[in-house]
Amino acid sequence: MATKDGFRETYYESAIRKGYNRRDFMKFAAFISAYMGLENSLIGQVANSLETKPRLPIIWEHYQECTCCSESFIRSDHPMVADIILDNVSLDYTETLMAASGHQAEAAKHDTMKKYHGEYILCVEGSVPIGANGVYCTIAGKTALEHLKEAAEGAKAIIAWGSCATNGCVQGANPNPTGATPINKIIKNKPIIQMPGCPPIGEAMAALIVHYVTFERLPELDRIGRPKAFYGKRVHDTCYRRPYFDAGLFAESFDDVNAKEGYCLYKLGCKGPSTYNACASMKWNNGTSFPIESGHGCIGCSEENFWDNGPFYKRLTNTPGFGIESSADKVGMIATGAVAAGLTLHSIVANVSKYKELKGRYTRGIINEEKLKKNEEK
Numbered sequence: 227m228a229t230k231d232g233f234r235e236t237y238y239e240s241a242i243r244k245g246y247n248r249r250d251f252m253k254f255a256a257f258i259s260a261y262m263g264l265e266n267s268l269i270g271q272v273a274n275s276l277e278t279k280p281r282l283p284i285i286w287e288h289y290q291e292c293t294c295c296s297e298s299f300i301r302s303d304h305p306m307v308a309d310i311i312l313d314n315v316s317l318d319y320t321e322t323l324m325a326a327s328g329h330q331a332e333a334a335k336h337d338t339m340k341k342y343h344g345e346y347i348l349c350v351e352g353s354v355p356i357g358a359n360g361v362y363c364t365i366a367g368k369t370a371l372e373h374l375k376e377a378a379e380g381a382k383a384i385i386a387w388g389s390c391a392t393n394g395c396v397q398g399a400n401p402n403p404t405g406a407t408p409i410n411k412i413i414k415n416k417p418i419i420q421m422p423g424c425p426p427i428g429e430a431m432a433a434l435i436v437h438y439v440t441f442e443r444l445p446e447l448d449r450i451g452r453p454k455a456f457y458g459k460r461v462h463d464t465c466y467r468r469p470y471f472d473a474g475l476f477a478e479s480f481d482d483v484n485a486k487e488g489y490c491l492y493k494l495g496c497k498g499p500s501t502y503n504a505c506a507s508m509k510w511n512n513g514t515s516f517p518i519e520s521g522h523g524c525i526g527c528s529e530e531n532f533w534d535n536g537p538f539y540k541r542l543t544n545t546p547g548f549g550i551e552s553s554a555d556k557v558g559m560i561a562t563g564a565v566a567a568g569l570t571l572h573s574i575v576a577n578v579s580k581y582k583e584l585k586g587r588y589t590r591g592i593i594n595e596e597k598l599k600k601n602e603e604k
Contacts, residue, residue, distance in 0.1 A: 234280035237439075251276075261433040261508070262445075263455040275440040282439050283338050283346035285377055289363050289370040290397045290406055291352030295388040298425040299432070301511075332366050339380050347438065348381035348416075350374065350409050353390045353397050357405025374412060383417045383444065384409060385434065389527050392422040392451075399533035410451065417444055420451035424527035427508050430456045450530070452502070461498035461524050464506040467491065485521065495539040496523030503528040 235243070241251050255273035264272070288296075338346055352370075355362035360369030368376075378384060386409045389395040397406035410418050421431060434453060437445050445453045462468060470476070470490040477485035477494055485491070492499070498506075501524050505516040518524055523539075526532040 236278055236280055237276040238278075240281070258429075258433050258436045261429045262437050272436065272440050276436070279439060282435070283342040284349055284435075285335055285338055285346055285381075286349040286351065287370075287373060287377055289350070289352030289354050289374070289390075290404065291388065291390040291395075293351070294425040295351045295390075295431075298428040299387075301428055335377070339377065343380040345382055346380065347435070348377050348384045349387055350384060350391045351387045353394045353406035353408060354412060355397070355404035356407050356412075357403065362404040371412070374409070378413045378416055381416055383419065383438070384413060385419045385421060386410065387421050387431065388426055389422045389424045389532070392420045393530045393532070395424060395527075396533055398531075418451055419444055419447065419453065421456075422452065422528040422530075423503060426528075427456070427504060427510065429508060430504060448502070452528075456504045456508075457502045457528065459502065459504070459507075461501045461503055461506050461518070465498055465518055466506070467518060480521065491518060491523040493541050494523050495525075495537065495541055497526030497529070497532075497535075497538075497542065498524040499542060501526040501529055 238251055241254075246254075252269075252273060255276060256269050259266075259269045259272045262272075286296075352363075354360075354370045354374055356371055360371045363370040365373055386392045390397060390406075391409050394402070394406045394408050397404060398408070410420065419434065421434065430453075433455075434445065437453075445455055448454050448457055462471070465471075467488060467490045470488070471492055475484065475489045477489045477491055479485065480494060485494075490496070496518065498518065505524070506518065509516045509519070525538045526535060529535070
């Protein structure tokens with residue numbers, strides 16, 4: 227939104243206009259900095275950027291998807307995420323959230339593309355069907371492929387939201403009848419940030435945009451283009467059930483007593499050991515829970531081709547992370563064996579010590595009795 231003098235509002239100005247105060251704004255800066263994985267010393271830099279920089283124009287395209295990424299994004303547990311990111315960063319075009327429709331909606335998008343050429347961020351939700359000349363997804367008389375290429379041409383960077391946009395998701399699963407294709411296999415001349423997940427975590431999505439606003443560059447990415455701040459660790463690494471895995475304690479079925487006790491879900495197909503995401507640390511719904519905590523194993527939705535990587539309820543053959551490839555059964559067996567061996571050794575040592583103590587007492591008793599007899603004889 228432009229101010230009276232014709233300049234675009236900063237994020238801070240927009241927040242104040244919406245009824246937030248300075249304290250609310252600083253809380254948001256601290257909140258979003260924490261999700262970005264930044265040190266406390268950088269909160270001031272984030273706040274200063276949001277205070278001084280004008281809104282970042284965003285065009286959000288939707289192709290083959292279920293809209294779960296948008297749903298996740300607008301359900302962040304912090305109220306200012308919706309206000310600052312949706313309104314004040316400005317979604318100039320998104321079929322799901324904008325009030326306009328039809329010709330007005332398309333006009334809004336093309337106005338942004340022309341006015342902010344080379345400055346706007348293109349967010350893409352959904353895969354692009356290229357089979358049968360793209361007829362499986364058409365908007366305003368154009369195929370998704372045409373829309374993508376047109377919008378990408380003037381974009382400063384592209385954010386691929388969700389597994390549909392990053393790896394094709396269910397649409398791209400074998401036999402892939404529509405020719406569903408992820409964004410990075412179509413657009414080759416623009417920086418692309420991959421945010422896989424079905425859907426990604428809402429706070430991670432908001433934090434990514436604020437990072438770009440603050441530092442004017444992409445965050446550190448992994449080998450497949452995912453931000454390391456959110457995809458740097460396996461779900462397995464921070465899962466609260468990890469100690470049970472290490473101890474070789476597994477649920478054998480979803481309704482057995484072990485599952486109710488919170489034992490590891492590896493044997494029920496949990497893909498946490500091979501899936502990189504922040505689900506176990508950031509969680510969902512105001513940090514309340516995540517799929518594993520709700521009783522269901524991770525299906526690996528942030529990994530490439532996860533629909534074709536095997537049945538969701540079939541356990542993994544190998545689990546990396548122990549120096550060598552080791553099966554979880556062996557790890558559990560070794561862990562259990564080590565515990566048993568430790569208990570046995572402890573028992574042996576304790577018995578030997580007790581024996582020595584008793585023997586010492588007995589020997590001292592005999593010596594004392596002999597001394598007592600000698601004294602009596604004297």
